[in-house]
Amino acid sequence: MKKPNEKFDQFLNFLNDTSSVDAPTLRKDLEADGINMKRIDDGVASILKEVDRAIKRTQLDRAKEQRASFGQTLKDAAKTTFGFGSRKELVDAILSGKFGGVAQGRLQVQFRNRKPDELSDEDLKGLLDDQEILALLEKFRGSKK
Amino acid sequence: MLDALKRFRDANWPEINARLADYARAEVRKLRWRTPQDSLPEGKTAEDLALGAIQKTFEGLLTSERGKGLRKWDPSRVPDLLYFLKGVVDSDISDLVNRREHADFNYSAKLDQEDASSLLEQAIEGSRGPDGGESDTSPEAILTIEEERKASDDRYNSLMGALCESSAADDEELMVLMGVEEIINSGEEVTPKAITERTGLSYDKVKNVRKRLARKAHSFLPKGGKNEET
Numbered sequence: 001m002k003k004p005n006e007k008f009d010q011f012l013n014f015l016n017d018t019s020s021v022d023a024p025t026l027r028k029d030l031e032a033d034g035i036n037m038k039r040i041d042d043g044v045a046s047i048l049k050e051v052d053r054a055i056k057r058t059q060l061d062r063a064k065e066q067r068a069s070f071g072q073t074l075k076d077a078a079k080t081t082f083g084f085g086s087r088k089e090l091v092d093a094i095l096s097g098k099f100g101g102v103a104q105g106r107l108q109v110q111f112r113n114r115k116p117d118e119l120s121d122e123d124l125k126g127l128l129d130d131q132e133i134l135a136l137l138e139k140f141r142g143s144k145k
Numbered sequence: 146m147l148d149a150l151k152r153f154r155d156a157n158w159p160e161i162n163a164r165l166a167d168y169a170r171a172e173v174r175k176l177r178w179r180t181p182q183d184s185l186p187e188g189k190t191a192e193d194l195a196l197g198a199i200q201k202t203f204e205g206l207l208t209s210e211r212g213k214g215l216r217k218w219d220p221s222r223v224p225d226l227l228y229f230l231k232g233v234v235d236s237d238i239s240d241l242v243n244r245r246e247h248a249d250f251n252y253s254a255k256l257d258q259e260d261a262s263s264l265l266e267q268a269i270e271g272s273r274g275p276d277g278g279e280s281d282t283s284p285e286a287i288l289t290i291e292e293e294r295k296a297s298d299d300r301y302n303s304l305m306g307a308l309c310e311s312s313a314a315d316d317e318e319l320m321v322l323m324g325v326e327e328i329i330n331s332g333e334e335v336t337p338k339a340i341t342e343r344t345g346l347s348y349d350k351v352k353n354v355r356k357r358l359a360r361k362a363h364s365f366l367p368k369g370g371k372n373e374e375t
Binding site for chain 1 (some may be wrong): 146147150151153154158159160162163164166167170171174175178190191192195196199200203206207294297298300301304305325329334335336337352355358359362
């Protein structure tokens with residue numbers, strides 16, 4: 001790590017160099033020298049459990065943030081820009097051909113004989129993800145300009 | 146932060162644990178050569194240093210703050226986690242030495258701290274050229290550096306002399322020691338390969354002799370309380 005700039009450091013670095021020793025052999029050597037490797041392993045295992053918890057917590061927070069911000073964006077876009085009051089209205093609009101193309105075909109296949117108002121919000125969420133719907137809205141807005 | 150946490154979690158820990166403990170052990174030994182009155186203050190051991198560095202690095206990942214004592218690992222700038230952890234060990238050793246009670250102001254420790262801070266800074270800030278910072282060229286600073294260099298040379302001569310004496314009956318050990326001396330004086334890097342080329346001994350032989358010499362050198366280390374076993 002330290003750049004050897006003195007004779008003494010260079011000499012010690014040479015004597016202490018273990019880069020060609022594999023990790024299991026190095027462990028044995030450290031243990032023979034009185035280093036408690038189990039203490040380090042146990043300590044690291046415990047830190048890694050905390051790391052796992054922190055990762056899950058961060059992922060959850062991020063997903064919540066995204067959902068909250070996206071839900072708001074979608075709601076705003078649907079209502080203020082396009083006048084759709086709910087997801088049902090939006091899906092109905094897609095089915096009525098306002099958006100056309102792939103989205104309509106895809107929704108029709110998935111709806112089969114069901115009408116949008118027979119479906120709950122949860123059902124509707126499963127049909128297209130929010131990103132896709134937002135993209136459709138953007139496309140629709142573009143075509144209206 | 147999420148990416149860094151995942152990289153941290155997925156690192157090769159059995160390997161890192163061994164290499165970092167080995168590094169901490171070597172640094173503790175170096176310190177004991179420099180300040181023979183004892184090794185690390187506060188009863189710290191090589192294990193404490195290794196574990197402490199890992200814990201601090203993890204804590205640094207959880208906060209967006211920057212401040213003294215925080216070790217912020219940014220894998221996009223320092224991909225090698227072990228390298229970063231070694232920098233934290235260096236920095237912690239110098240902090241410990243600085244906090245030492247009844248600190249009879251020690252130039253060597255001061256220089257160590259500057260080295261460590263600079264290395265950790267480089268690890269955090271990314272690569273920086275050797276001329277990236279301001280250097281103190283005052284007469285006092287130059288004198289300090291000269292004194293330290295002389296002290297280092299004295300330590301080198303003392304250790305080399307003791308090893309030559311104890312290896313008087315072993316031709317291979319003497320050959321390796323002479324090879325080391327030649328290489329260091331020529332300003333090259335001392336490696337088993339370079340010694341092989343100079344002495345004609347096989348590579349494996351040089352490594353075995355080095356192991357014996359290292360064991361002897363460690364036995365010459367000044368005794369130092371709780372950290373003696375490290």
